[in-house]
Amino acid sequence: MIALLKRDLALAIRAGGGFGLSLAFFLIFTTLVPFGVGPATGILGTISPGILWLGALLACLLSLDRIFQLDWEDGTLDLVATSPVPMEGLAAMKALTHWITTGLPLVAVAPALGMLLNLPGPAYPWLIASLALGTPALSAIGTFGAALTVGIKRGGLLLSLLVLPLYVPTLIFGALAVSRGAEGLDATTPLALLAGITLGTLAVLPFAAAAALRVNLR
Amino acid sequence: MPKTATMSSLWEYANPRKFMATSAWLLPWVTAITVICLVVGLVWGFFFTPNDFRQGSTVKIIYVHVPAAIMAINAWLMMLVTSLIWVIRRHHVSALAAKAAAPVGMIFTLIALFTGAVWGQPMWGTWWEWDPRLTSFLILFLFYLGYMALWEAVENPDSAADLTSVLCLVGSVFAIISRYALLFWNQGLHQGATLSLDAEENIADVFWYPLVISLAGFGFLFLTLVLYRTRTEIRARRLKALIAQERMAA
Secondary structure (H helix, E strand, O other): OHHHHHHHHHHHHHOOOOHHHHHHHHHHHHHHHHHHHOOOHHHHHHHHHHHHHHHHHHHHHHOOOHHHHHHHHOOHHHHHHHOOOOHHHHHHHHHHHHHHHHHHHHHHHHHHHHHHOOOOHHHHHHHHHHHHHHHHHHHHHHHHHHHHOOOOOOOHHHHHHHHHHHOHHHHHHHHHHHHHHHOOOOOHHHHHHHHHHHHHHHHHHHHHHHHHHHHHHO | OOOOOOOOOHHHHHOHHHHHHHHHHHHHHHHHHHHHHHHHHHHHHHHOOOOEOOOEHHHHHHHHHHHHHHHHHHHHHHHHHHHHHHHHHOOHHHHHHHHHHHHHHHHHHHHHHHHHHHHHHHHHOOOOOOOHHHHHHHHHHHHHHHHHHHHHHOOOHHHHHHHHHHHHHHHHHHHHHHHHHHHHHOOOOOOOOOOOOOOOOOOOHHHHHHHHHHHHHHHHHHHHHHHHHHHHHHHHHHHHHHHHHHHHHO
């Protein structure tokens, strides 16, 4: 399983497009928002928690269909299925790779983009904490969606339709934690609920993803 | 119904032939009950109940709105149960019934959203409000859309049944989490439940009887449509098998 993780990480780094693209998307998304709503810093400051969370969510979504697609096309997935590694382990490792290549960089650059959007000062710790706690859930849910649609040609649009409704609770608690932080309030309650969702998805969804993969490989 | 002493289990209907025979016998009856209940409930509700002293005649939309909303949720629950039966016991009729129920449930969700908007415009002064109840219905609608899209997208019928079942199970959990997350997110404008078994005070009797009748009408409407659609799916499946057989023979 560690070997799988190393292989996927190496592929993501060397084949290009893994790390950079979703970060670039996140940057472009936050740059476009002021064009849409106007440059008034007051408005931008109020909506920035939601915008940053939405941007991170969409950046995660964009890279989901790569999770299994390439391995499915060149037959790696079949090989792993016949190896002693359990499918659940594969799904968990894929989610971890996706998080390391997408979620973790997003957490790192989010404060800088928060600066661009005039995010109020007290919100920064909450922004980092909520993204760090919430993006693993996005990756785990996304891996499940990718496993469902792996056998479908051009399944990208369907994947978003399936995954986005599942992102609702994560988005609500994540954005709520940041906006409460921005108002100077204590945001531990939404943060704790967010952590609960993350732990729950990490515990359960690899099994669901593995079930979907087995069906698709049949 | 040809009831015999040997027929003792619900699982007999997992046999498509048995299901087809029984549902053919049952359909005219449930169709008739649906029509009677809907006509009686809606006509009674619309024309023979007094107006509410504050809401005027707009209150009468309750006879469509509440039953549609209740059935929209129950349709998903039924899909959850049939999906579980498919996953555990692999009865094809069960999977096809889940497939058949999804568009019906989606339309009920749409009816509830639409009638709610029509009622909300004069009463709340807005077509739409990001209230937890309204929002969770919108999310339920999206779940139905995704579920149906997945059925359409997967070519192999057995894989499609498996994948949609997994989606239905996971989606149910997330739908419930979303419901409570939304309560956390925004305070509601929507009134509390009109009908509940444990409440001290429910809706007044003049409104209660027609409401219960139209509720039964919507329930039987759901049953009728799902039976029809399941029969259609079974026939389509048989047709496909026949075509495949002929091609093999040729």
